[in-house]
Amino acid sequence: MRTIFWDDDSHELRMIDQRRLPASLEIIALHSQLEVAEAIRNMTVRGAPAIGAAAAFGLALAADRSQAQSRAEFISDLELAAIVLKASRPTAVNLTWAVDRVLRIIHAATGPVNDLRALVLAEAGRIADEDVASNKRMGELGSTLINDGDTILHHCNTGALAVVDWGTALGVIRTAHEQGKRVHVLVDETRPRLQGSRLTAWELGQYGIPYEIISDNMAGFFLRTGQVQKVLFGADRIAANGDIANKIGTYMLALAANDNGVPVYSVAPTSTIDLSLEVGNLIPIEERDPEEVLGIQIHGERVAPAGAKARNPAFDVTPNRLISAIVTESGIVYPPFEMNLRKLAGTA
Numbered sequence: 176m177r178t179i180f181w182d183d184d185s186h187e188l189r190m191i192d193q194r195r196l197p198a199s200l201e202i203i204a205l206h207s208q209l210e211v212a213e214a215i216r217n218m219t220v221r222g223a224p225a226i227g228a229a230a231a232f233g234l235a236l237a238a239d240r241s242q243a244q245s246r247a248e249f250i251s252d253l254e255l256a257a258i259v260l261k262a263s264r265p266t267a268v269n270l271t272w273a274v275d276r277v278l279r280i281i282h283a284a285t286g287p288v289n290d291l292r293a294l295v296l297a298e299a300g301r302i303a304d305e306d307v308a309s310n311k312r313m314g315e316l317g318s319t320l321i322n323d324g325d326t327i328l329h330h331c332n333t334g335a336l337a338v339v340d341w342g343t344a345l346g347v348i349r350t351a352h353e354q355g356k357r358v359h360v361l362v363d364e365t366r367p368r369l370q371g372s373r374l375t376a377w378e379l380g381q382y383g384i385p386y387e388i389i390s391d392n393m394a395g396f397f398l399r400t401g402q403v404q405k406v407l408f409g410a411d412r413i414a415a416n417g418d419i420a421n422k423i424g425t426y427m428l429a430l431a432a433n434d435n436g437v438p439v440y441s442v443a444p445t446s447t448i449d450l451s452l453e454v455g456n457l458i459p460i461e462e463r464d465p466e467e468v469l470g471i472q473i474h475g476e477r478v479a480p481a482g483a484k485a486r487n488p489a490f491d492v493t494p495n496r497l498i499s500a501i502v503t504e505s506g507i508v509y510p511p512f513e514m515n516l517r518k519l520a521g522t523a
């Protein structure tokens with residue numbers, strides 16, 4: 176089952192409500208770009224490629240509901256929808272990438288409004304299909320880095336839930352497992368939203384891949400005692416020099432891995448690479464509601480005393496010197512990333 180899919184009969188966007196997992200697997204229906212923007216903001220759907228695809232289908236909903244009579248009115252409706260969707264979360268570049276890709280198609284097209292509507296939906300569908308194909312490809316390429324018997328430390332959720340289907344870093348682990356390699360996963364619980372213990376653990380259970388959950392502050396212990404062979408995570412935005420914005424905690428994990436000579440691999444589609452930003456410090460970092468830190472998420476139980484304050488940056492930036500390689504659908508990129516990412520994009 177795909178995390179996000181279009182229902183042709185009802186003209187609705189359907190998605191798994193990731194806030195309900197692992198307690199229940201619920202599919203919800205969305206009817207407008209506003210509902211999609213809210214679903215991205217409140218993390219009903221999350222994960223960089225998943226929110227990109229969701230936003231593209233958000234434009235398809237806007238196109239479907241638009242009352243425009245002329246091409247100019249239609250484009251104006253879509254541009255307004257694009258602004259709302261892009262504003263929902265700032266860090267993952269896949270969101271902007273997907274919205275701009277659909278807008279480009281419409282700007283280049285002519286013909287009656289109904290034809291333009293169909294083009295928007297077709298492009299959103301292509302983005303979703305290509306996402307699945309590129310995840311499978313990253314799985315094949317990335318699995319060459321995994322050895323039989325490896326214990327892999329994984330951060331956040333990068334599985335089928337974070338994309339349209341299959342997964343990025345978790346997709347590599349799935350492929351290695353399907354190839355018969357015995358892999359064991361140490362799952363960072365990933366405070367404060369617990370994407371690891373809620374979502375990654377749930378997915379690994381579905382695939383029959385052995386795992387153990389650890390709290391984030393245990394990672395250094397397992398790395399230092401030689402119990403981890405590889406560290407794997409995804410990415411929300413990769414700057415031109417290979418600095419990587421990813422779920423908060425990734426930087427500390429990469430530091431501890433480097434200190435212990437453990438390779439650090441980021442797995443992300445090329446739509447996550449933002450060559451317009453030279454360095455990672457330029458990547459906008461989302462700061463979320465402090466309540467996510469003050470309590471245990473999902474059940475909303477407050478841990479901190481009344482009146483306590485908190486900070487909640489949702490992502491951090493790992494400098495390129497701490498990354499061993501970046502796995503994309505177009506190939507595995509090694510340092511020097513400044514040169515090799517541009518080569519990959521054909522702009523070197």
Ligand code: MRU
Pocket residue numbers: 221222223224267330331332333334337338342343344370408409410411421422423489
């Ligand atoms: O806040 P989230 O859960 O959307 O953050 C997700 C991550 O940081 C993932 O690691 C990243 O999107 C890559 S997943 C394919």
